[in-house]
Amino acid sequence: MQFIKLTHYVLRSLRDKGYNILRSTSSLSSENPSWYPDTVDLDDFTHWENNEFRLLNIPMEEKHLLVIEDALKNIDEVDLIGEVWV
DSSP states (O other), X not given: OOEEEOOHHHHHHHHHTTOOEEEEOSOTTOSSOEEEEEOOOHHHHTSTTOHHHHHHTOTTXXXXXXXXXXXXXXXXXXXXXXXXXX
């Protein structure tokens, strides 16, 4: 396994393997965040009542995630930053 540059091609490949989010504990201001693919039930996961989702939204922790399908639809290739562990 290794880190590779985040691209639309990589996102599509991860989506095709069943992943739907990328998680990161890198600083929100990092120029090269590290991402780790994961799979969650997005309908349940993104509800505010969900403890796991709330833990990702603690500002001091700076944990964050990228929804793969959303990134493919709404983020231009040149704006994708970071590296993914694959």
